[in-house]
Amino acid sequence: MQSMSDMDWGIMAPEWVIAIACALLIVVDLFLKNTASRRWIGFLSLLAVGMAGGWVITQFRHKSAMILDGAYILAPYTLIWKIILLTGAALVLLVSLGQEKKEYEPHEGEYYYLLLTAVLGGMIVVSTADLIGLYTGLELLSLSSYILVGIQKKKNRSNEAAWKYVVLGGVSSAFILYGMSFLYGLTGTTHVGEIQKQLSQVGSSYEAYVYLSFFLMMVGFGFKLASAPFHTWAPDVYQGAPTPITSFLAIVSKSVTFALVLIVYMAYAGPYGEFQEDMIILFMIMATLSMIIGNTVALRQTNVKRMMAYSSIAHAGYVLVAVATGNQILIPIVFFYLFVYLFMTIGVFAVIALVAEQEKSEDLKAFAGLYHRSPLLALSMSVFLLSLAGIPVTAGFFGKFYIIMGALELNHIWLIAVMIVTTIISYYYYFAVIRQMYFRRPASSDPVRVSWPMKVAIGISLIATMGIGIMPQFVLETLQSLLR
Amino acid sequence: MEKSYLSLAIFFLLGIALPMVALFFGRLLRPHRPLPEKAITYESGVDPTGDSWVQFHVRYYLFALLFVIFDVEAVFLYPWAVSYDLLRTEMGLFILVEMTIFVLFLLIGLIYAWKKKVLEWR
DSSP states (O other): OOOGGGSOGGGGHHHHHHHHHHHHHHHHHHHSOTTSOOHHHHHHHHHHHHHHHHHHHHHTTSOOEEETTTTEEEOHHHHHHHHHHHHHHHHHHHHHHHOSSOTTGGGHHHHHHHHHHHHHHHHHHHTOOBHHHHHHHHHHHHHHHHHHHTOOTTOHHHHHHHHHHHHHHHHHHHHHHHHHHHHHHHHSOOBHHHHHHHHHHHGGGGHHHHHHHHHHHHHHHHHHHTOTTSOTHHHHHHHHSOHHHHHHIIIIIHHHHHHHHHHHHHHTOSOOTTHHHHHHHHHHHHHHHHHHHHHHHHTTOOBHHHHHHHHHHHHHHHHHHHHHTTOGGGHHHHHHHHHHHHHHHHHHHHHHHHHHHHHSOOBGGGGTTHHHHOHHHHHHHHHHHHHHHTOTTSHHHHHHHHHHHHHHHTTOHHHHHHHHHHHHHHHHHHHHHHHHHHHSOOSOOOOOOOOHHHHHHHHHHHHHHHHHHHOHHHHHHHHHHHHO | OHHHHHHHHHHHHHHHHHHHHHHHHHHHHSOOOOOHHHHSOOSTTSOOOSOSOOOOOTTHHHHHHHHHHHHHHHHHHHHHHHTHHHHHHHHTTHHHHHHHHHHHHHHHHHHHHHHTTOSSOO
16 A cells, blocks of 8 residues: 555645635634725635646646545546636636625625635545545535525525525435445445446345435435426525625536536446436436426526526536436536536626626616616626527537537437427526616616726636637537547 | 344344333332322432523533534544554654644634634623
8 A cells, every 4th residue: 555645645736725725814814903804815815726726737737646545536537627616716706806895794704715615625526536535525615605605694685595505405415425325335435436346246236225325316416406306495595695606606516516426427337237227317307307497487587696596507407418418428518518607607697796786686677778888798798698598609509509419419309309498498588688788778877887806707707708609619629638 | 134133123122121011010019109299300309490491501502612623623633642653653754744734724723713702701
């Protein structure tokens, strides 16, 4: 056995950067006077995220490696996950810094370092193939996000959201843990690769337990993904949380859970019995329900954040279509979709944060006549919304297009049919916002003030969304070559 | 496999039977003369006063939280300290570094509690 101190701890550097930055910022925040501005803690967090991201990029040249007996892996796919998480976190931090009146004023310092711990949890999840590591990382992410959701202590809606999130999140964690315990009981190991080997030998004689463990875990993952029929918490939590945190939940938490699903999937990938097909059917049911429920219930929403919550349920469904096929070829497409989703969602939430701040309302009507007040802002919002809707020749369209092509090759015709129909339904509610922006009279004619971090966040999202829309093939091929 | 379930079943039945038998025979053998004094809850000879549903002050929960943190720390530190020599020959100084990191993070927790005035009774 390799000795612990001889291990190449350097490959964990991105995690160390975040962990150390977090510890330092906690102490700094504690010794700072209560009246002092905490804004620069946010910038330091941004710096830490940037440093970790830069390190991850240099690691692409590093050959694949693992330490701690395979509990920590450095491979191209873990690095791409980390890029997604860190980009998401950086943009969320920018949006938070760009808000003029913070929704969480007295706890600003805590807000920033809790974002860091949440990202750290996510990074642990994506770079491990050990059930214990997966669970620890997931809990670090979840516990931090529970607090972040409820950080506006004095607001009833925020309290309600945090309460719901904590209870349902706890229940889902219990489900995941119970499912994992069956896997450990059957195989005697917590390492996913080992579990796969063991299960392909003994799986067929203990089929009931294999099914049970997978089913329990899927319930837990369904909750964390906010995919139907486990989505009921999402609208309330998304509405009650501060807007940047809502986008964080939609992007980072969701991506991490997808990583988790894909890793756990590997454990069951061994060949035995009918299990494989049944597993795919379960995924398909979840995907279909998410697409249908997300897109139809969104039609009736008047609160933009609630509408976006249903939209994110639907998008979880689209990605689940790619996951459901269980084909390794589709993994670059999952990455592609999550990248696209990241940028367009952050963009939308940044604009929502700005408008909600100005109008003191998150209603659809708050967007009335935005084009006449701030044409540029309205234009970028339209780009994000069109991309989310998947209008041809936008980034979102290509994301869906690739998923459909992938599913077509594997002959999942009815899944594709549901996806196309629900996408067309979704046009209606995305266009409802656009209609408000262009064809309704504004209540006031003052332009919306946009602070510079907000400009940077929206600018990056806009450039990325348009860039991916212009050259989708290049991005997809880059992802494929990185994963090879 | 079956044998272990059998012994479990025997234990289960014994566990149910024992108190039932004991109480049943006790009831047959003992004299039955109830007095109001005998019906009082036994509290080491002192007459019980007030309700049994006593409310503790809510502020205690903070101490409980702090206690849990350091209780867990102790749980981890004990086996570590006991097997320190063995671990050291196997893993070298790493084992010390690892525990230092753990304790440092808990120390941040203590500093946090102190700065947030958890240790003061307000």
